[in-house]
Amino acid sequence: MDPDREPVGETGSQPSDFAAGTSRRSLWGPVAVGILIGLVYPASYGPVMAQVGLGRLVSLWPILDVLYAPIEWFAESSDLGADVVDWYLGLWGA
Amino acid sequence: MNYLLPTLLGLVACLPVISVAAEPEFPTELVSFEPVKHNPLFVASGEGHWDVKIRERGFILREGPRWHLWFTGYDGTRPGLKMLGYATSGDGIHWKRMGSKPVYRDHWVEDMMVVKQGQVYFMFAEGRNDVSHLLVSIDGVHWTRRGPLDVRLVNGRRIPEGPYGTPTAYYEGGTWHLFYERRDLGIWLATSRDMLTWTNVSDDPVLRPGPSLYDRDLVALNQIIKYKGRYYAYYHGAPRGVETPSLWSSGVAVSRDLRNWKKYPGNPLRPRKENKSSGILVHDGSQFRFYTMHGAVHLHLPRKP
Numbered sequence: 001m002d003p004d005r006e007p008v009g010e011t012g013s014q015p016s017d018f019a020a021g022t023s024r025r026s027l028w029g030p031v032a033v034g035i036l037i038g039l040v041y042p043a044s045y046g047p048v049m050a051q052v053g054l055g056r057l058v059s060l061w062p063i064l065d066v067l068y069a070p071i072e073w074f075a076e077s078s079d080l081g082a083d084v085v086d087w088y089l090g091l092w093g094a
Numbered sequence: 095m096n097y098l099l100p101t102l103l104g105l106v107a108c109l110p111v112i113s114v115a116a117e118p119e120f121p122t123e124l125v126s127f128e129p130v131k132h133n134p135l136f137v138a139s140g141e142g143h144w145d146v147k148i149r150e151r152g153f154i155l156r157e158g159p160r161w162h163l164w165f166t167g168y169d170g171t172r173p174g175l176k177m178l179g180y181a182t183s184g185d186g187i188h189w190k191r192m193g194s195k196p197v198y199r200d201h202w203v204e205d206m207m208v209v210k211q212g213q214v215y216f217m218f219a220e221g222r223n224d225v226s227h228l229l230v231s232i233d234g235v236h237w238t239r240r241g242p243l244d245v246r247l248v249n250g251r252r253i254p255e256g257p258y259g260t261p262t263a264y265y266e267g268g269t270w271h272l273f274y275e276r277r278d279l280g281i282w283l284a285t286s287r288d289m290l291t292w293t294n295v296s297d298d299p300v301l302r303p304g305p306s307l308y309d310r311d312l313v314a315l316n317q318i319i320k321y322k323g324r325y326y327a328y329y330h331g332a333p334r335g336v337e338t339p340s341l342w343s344s345g346v347a348v349s350r351d352l353r354n355w356k357k358y359p360g361n362p363l364r365p366r367k368e369n370k371s372s373g374i375l376v377h378d379g380s381q382f383r384f385y386t387m388h389g390a391v392h393l394h395l396p397r398k399p
Contacts (some may be wrong), residue, residue, distance in 0.1 A: 006106035009258035043228055049214065049232055050232070051214075052214050052230060052232070053214065053230055053231060053233075053238065054230075054238050055230050055238040055239065055240040055241075056215075058228075058230060058240055058289050059288035059289055059290050060288075061211065061214075061288075061289060061379055062269075064244075064289075065211060065212060065214075065268070066268070068212060069212075072212040072213065075212075075213060079158075082158075085213060086213075088224075089213060089232055
């Protein structure tokens with residue numbers, strides 16, 4: 001089927017459902033990325049740094065250093081940032 | 095006319111090089127210091143305490159208004175366990191010990207230095223028998239030992255048995271640089287990306303003793319800083335057989351690549367008779383300060399014109 005041609009006839013109701021499904025699916029990608037960046041990424045800082053503090057993952061430091069550069073920048077950019085990051089690290093015993 | 099734009103672009107590209115070249119190799123602010131009157135700032139607690147004496151290189155790190163001092167305390171005997179002490183300050187002058195015990199005594203910790211990367215403190219220190227090791231901390235107080243540093247020759251084989259001490263690390267661009275001495279007979283440089291294996295960039299020292307009297311026979315490197323595009327190494331040295339015990343004094347050398355070093359012609363930074371070693375530079379927010387460590391912490395401020 002020509003993908004550019006819309007279905008017609010008895011299946012005439014399908015186009016909107018199809019489009020809605022595609023739209024929902026297409027939304028999931030950005031939402032998942034948003035969740036990953038907004039929640040999982042900063043949340044991972046505590047446990048990862050706790051492991052580094054225990055002498056583990058140290059070999060990955062050049063990668064972690066780059067990966068968490070935004071958080072480290074946030075921590076070093078203001079007293080508030082430092083307090084927030086220190087508090088969060090403290091939750092992990094780091 | 096056709097050459098105007100490329101010429102201008104070339105000039106712009108060269109500006110950083112030109113500006114570095116225009117700077118003196120040894121700026122006054124890095125080499126000219128005089129002791130303050132109220133020295134020493136920090137001494138051992140003495141008899142009846144865990145730190146009857148303090149020794150070798152301690153390390154000072156300033157983070158905004160908070161100053162950290164890590165030092166090595168021991169019972170005053172040669173074989174006595176060398177333990178890690180910790181003190182804090184609001185001005186780098188008045189120090190307050192954390193508690194009345196060492197913060198780490200599980201292993202021998204001596205002649206240490208600290209690199210903070212992100213929120214992590216990496217401590218490079220001598221362990222027992224001058225075998226360098228790595229400790230890690232998130233708060234600067236609670237430390238976990240990672241183990242001895244595995245240093246390799248250029249060909250990948252382990253360096254020959256024996257001490258490798260006064261470890262000094264510098265981190266840049268994802269690469270760790272480790273300077274270390276062997277019986278104070280020279281400074282070697284090894285690099286690593288994973289901190290598991292360190293490989294010599296050359297099996298020859300990058301900094302050798304001499305030829306001047308103050309570092310004629312022995313050298314050890316305490317700190318690397320980068321300033322205005324150049325690297326500076328703060329080290330101390332001594333001659334053998336001139337005095338007993340030997341008088342140590344501090345010096346500085348400059349490099350553009352961390353491998354080739356040129357010593358400051360005005361070394362030592364302080365007269366030999368002062369016997370001040372384990373010197374490091376700390377920026378207090380407006381100027382550099384020069385601290386020396388061995389035996390007691392002494393502060394030196396920029397010499398007034």
